[in-house]
Amino acid sequence: KVPYRIAVDLQKRIFVSQAGNNNPQVLVFDSNLQNPTPLPNIISAGSVVIDKFGFIHVLEYAGKVDFEKFINYANLSFSEGLAIAKNIRDGIKNNDFKIKIFNQNRVLVKTITDNSSNEFNLDFPLDIAFDSCNKMFVDNSEIFGMDTFLGYIPSKLEFDLEIYNRTPSFDTEKPVITSC
Numbered sequence: 001k002v003p004y005r006i007a008v009d010l011q012k013r014i015f016v017s018q019a020g021n022n023n024p025q026v027l028v029f030d031s032n033l034q035n036p037t038p039l040p041n042i043i044s045a046g047s048v049v050i051d052k053f054g055f056i057h058v059l060e061y062a063g064k065v066d067f068e069k070f071i072n073y074a075n076l077s078f079s080e081g082l083a084i085a086k087n088i089r090d091g092i093k094n095n096d097f098k099i100k101i102f103n104q105n106r107v108l109v110k111t112i113t114d115n116s117s118n119e120f121n122l123d124f125p126l127d128i129a130f131d132s133c134n135k136m137f138v139d140n141s142e143i144f145g146m147d148t149f150l151g152y153i154p155s156k157l158e159f160d161l162e163i164y165n166r167t168p169s170f171d172t173e174k175p176v177i178t179s180c
Contacts, residue, residue, distance in 0.1 A: 002018060002019050002068045003016050003017070003018055003019075004017045004018065004019035004045070004046065004047070004067060004068070004071075005017040005046075005047045005048045005049070006048075007048050007049055007050045007056070008050065009050045009054055009056065009104065010050075010054045010104065011031070011104070012031035013028055013029065013030060013031065014028070014029040014030075014031075014033065015027070015028055015029075015039070015048050015050065015056060016028075016029070016036075016048075017045045017046065017047060017048040017058070018045065019045065019046070019066065019067035019068035019071070024042075024043075024044040024045050024061075024066060024067060024068070025038045025039070025042055025044075025045055026038065026039035026042050026045045026048050026058055027039075028106065039056070039058065039102065039106055040106065040108070041100060041108045042058055042060060042100065043060065043061070043062055043063045044060065044061040044062065044063050044064070044065060044066065044067070045058055045059065045060065045061070045067070046058070046059030046060070046061055046067050046125070046126065046127075047059045047125075047126070047127045047128050049128050049129060049130065051130045052130070052132075054103070054104040055101050055102065055103060055104075055109075056101070056102040056103075056104075056106070057099055057100070057101050057128055057136075058099070058100045058101075058102070059097070059098075059099060059125050059126075059127075059128060060097065060098045060099070060100050060111075061091065061096070061097055062091065062096040062097065062098070064087045064088070064090065064091040064096050064097070065084060065087055065088060065091065065124075066084075069084060070084055070088075081154075082152060082153065082154075085143060085145060085152055085153075085154035086152040088124050088143045089143050089145065089152060089154075091124065092114075092123045092124055092142065092143065095113050095114045095115075095122075097113070097114075097122055097123070097124055097125055098111050098112060098113045098122070099111070099112040099113075099122065099125060099128065099138070100112075119164075120164065121140070121162060122138065122140060123140055123141060123142040124140065124141045124142065124143065125138050125139065125140050125141075126139045126140070126141055126159075127139040134165065135163050135164070135165065136163070136164045136165070137161060137162070137163055137164075138161070138162045138163075138164065139159060139160075139161055140159070140160045140161075140162050141157050141158060141159045141160070142157070142158050142160075143156075143157050143158075144156050144157075144158065
């Protein structure tokens with residue numbers, strides 16, 4: 001097992017994003033670190049973050065990238081590095097990379113992906129965080145390169161910090177009814 005990120009929810013359950021070992025997933029442990037169960041609807045996980053409202057946010061690589069290999073690129077052969085670069089490029093082109101959002105009951109409630117309305121510009125998201133003002137920060141990257149007779153040759157990986165309004169967004173103030 002290769003733990004990548006750890007998060008704790010409001011019920012003190014521990015979420016471990018496990019990258020690599022050909023079994024990337026998010027394991028959920030109870031507060032005693034017992035009874036691990038996988039978070040559903042995740043094929044290959046990256047970062048996991050739980051916001052102050054208890055929503056679980058997971059970066060999903062749709063089986064395209066084994067994140068443990070990506071972060072340990074120095075240990076890869078040339079051909080393995082080329083394969084990962086091509087998978088990243090193809091994943092970006094096909095909008096395969098997503099942020100999946102689960103409620104406190106671990107039910108998938110929203111999936112964020114790159115979209116034509118430019119509400120979200122996800123390419124290859126590497127990490128996610130929240131601030132106290134309901135802003136979601138995404139460390140996003142894009143790969144540049146060219147196709148050659150050897151295959152896809154990457155030339156650079158560019159990183160952007162993108163800031164979005166929190167999603168799902170909702171008003172936490174209870175309404176007050178007044179009479180006229």
